[in-house]
Amino acid sequence: MNRVLTLASFNVSQIVAERAGLFLSWALFALQFGIFGSLMSHLVQSSKVQDYFFFYGVGLMVITVFDTGSFVGRRFVERAHEGELPYYLSLPISRRGFLESQAIYGVVATLLRAGPPLIGVLAFTGRLNLLGAFFALISLTTLGLGISGIMISFSFIAFKSIDIYNAIIAGLSALLVRFSTVFYPLSFIPSFYSPIAVFSPLTYGSDLTRWVLGFDPNLLLNPILAAVVVTAIALGTLSLSAGIVDKIIEGVKAA
């Protein structure tokens, strides 16, 4: 096995070692979807949104992917502070290869965290089909990569101050989730903040995922635009991360 895959699989084995957390995240998802999703879908009665329960389920998956992407990015920063990053940077692998291994780790982490909930939501709402699930996973993992890339790109702040990094990431996360179409179609969002929602990557990720799962396209963004934006964010932020790893991050300060 080449070194990129060896490193990625070592990182993934850490998630598997922490399987209690994985099971807990699935259980929380099931609870959130089963209880709050059900309640919300009874409250939301609209002739325009035929199946809000399903709409909500996809939104919840996007939140899960966002959390996973954030986790992968934050893990990168934690590794620097806990001392793992210098070890990784001392291994015989190029900086680009190192980042590729982290991207693979991010993809697998997303699949592990969001895959079972996706299957569960599709099965529960009677929409389970292999092709839809496959493309939804691609959409979600691409979004996850973009989120990880954003978090890693901000990691240079963490090398100055972890507190400022945490504050910025918390604020950014709140904005990205709230100002997006995760739980409401864009056409329902009030005009004073719908222009802001257009800047959230989650808007494109959630609308693209809904589109591949067969949701009413009239309530969604243009799927080609959404696919282009999600892919561009993933590629752009990962390239930026590569530059940061190569040029800025030098492990921890030593004396």
Next chain:
Amino acid sequence: MFAVETLSLSKRYGKTDALRELNFTVDEGEIMVILGPNGSGKTTLLMTLCTILKPTSGTAKVMGIDVVKDGTKVREVMGIAFQEARGFWRHKPSSILKFHASMFDIDPVKRQNLIEQTMKELELWESRDKLFMHLSGGQAKRLETAKVLVQRPKLAIFDEPTSQVDLRGKRKIWDKIRELRDQGSTVIVATNEVREAEYLADRVTILHKGTLVVRDSIPKLKDAIAGGDVVEVGFEDPVADKLVEDLKNLGGILTMSPEGNQLRANVSKAEDWVPRMTSASYNVGAKISTIKITEPSLDDVFLHFTGKSLEENP
């Protein structure tokens, strides 16, 4: 070719110069101990050599490979045991070593035996199935050393390899480091422990405030201190003035203080002076009852060259 060579290497953090115009070399196949107090630049130098830190200016080469231009190639020939054991909290020591060995392409057939042998030698075998987070500080430190021993790199770097390790464990680690050198690796050990340096070093480099103060073998460094050796001689009778005069004429003596039956002398080389002293004593009929020779420690050497003790803050 030097195993390690730096030319005017500098590293600056903000307004702090961690390394200043450092010219430093390590010969192939030797154990070079870098001695210095905390903050002297030891870890920064090691981190730069293993490509984790980038120099602010100057160059550094490992086995002739530039650490900035060809970082990946440098990392293929070197291995480092970090000052602080790096935590993979939910991994077991055996899986950490297996991962490390596979990253360095250690033959999968030999890998398992090598890991088992190293873990047994470093008394980690009993803890092989514990999670990293359940290891003691000393065990985690030994695991850090084990990574490099399993890897057997051309250049092995150990940053304070025995801090947090008990006395027995220290001796084991030191013996394994020497064994690594005997097998052909070049070894760099950074430490602020005098005993560790004395036990391991073929040569010592003293770093102070990011600059190289002196570099040589331990005996030569000690000899370089004027009046380095202290000789305490006990006589059966009070020391006669004639003997004191004769000893002064022997040369090689810097200070001498007779007191009753005792004579204390600071000499530059005890191994040269003591035979001449015994002969002179014999000639005047003075009977020697005890001779005690005290060498200066590396702390004395450090003090001599820097004006500060290793124990003091930078």
